[in-house]
Amino acid sequence: MKLSTYLRCGAGVLTAIALIGLANAEPLAQGTSNPGERRLQLLGDEPNYLDFNVGVFNNQGHNHSPATAEGRVEFRYGEKLLYFGPAAGLLVNTRGGVFGYAGIYTDIVWGRFVLTPLGGLGFYDRGSGEDLGGAFQFRLSANLAYEFDGGSRLGAQFAHISNAGIHARNPGDDELLLTFALPLRF
Secondary structure, X not given: OOHHHHHHHHHHHHHHHHHHHHHHOOOOOOOOOOHHHOOOEEOXXXXXXXXXXXXXXXXXXOOOOOOEEEXXXXXXXXXXXXXXXXXXXXXXXXXOOEEEEEEEEOOEEEOOEEEEEEEEEEEEEOOOOOOOOOOEEEEEEEEEEEEOOOOXXXXXXXXXXXXXXXXXXXXXXEEEEEEEXXXXXX
16 A cells, blocks of 8 residues: 555545544543443543454465464553544564554444544564565554443454555555453553
8 A cells, every 4th residue: 555545545534533523513522421322423531441452464365474363452542632542552473573553543433332443653573474565564453342331342453554655565464353452440
């Protein structure tokens, strides 16, 4: 994926988020309401979340390395500015690949379902896994989860890692993950 494609995609996502926020007409610092009663809206400030994930790295296996198992942990800070909050994560795969990243996210809810798009950037060390063209990479993800009464969330995530054409090689990587997020009340 080229950088211009990322920029167009990001502009579209930001526009959709702004439209949902305007249609919602709720205060920017709103807290979460009863999950079963929520309509389509953006979540403002909420608890911090620690998100644990397992799944498949290079899930399509279309590049030079086969698909491998992956584990990931991500921290999402609950205080948001204009519905956006910071996040940081670390993923490792069974071929020795490691990717550390930081980015921004938002939460779009409808009833008990929470869609969490995230865009970030970070550094990748391939180990004996897929060569993604260089260390500096972008990561885009979308997580769809069901929120339980206590605030924990169980879901699935699709993510893509790419260098957006800034390196000569840009094969990209797709991930498919099962996610479990725990709210942290501090």
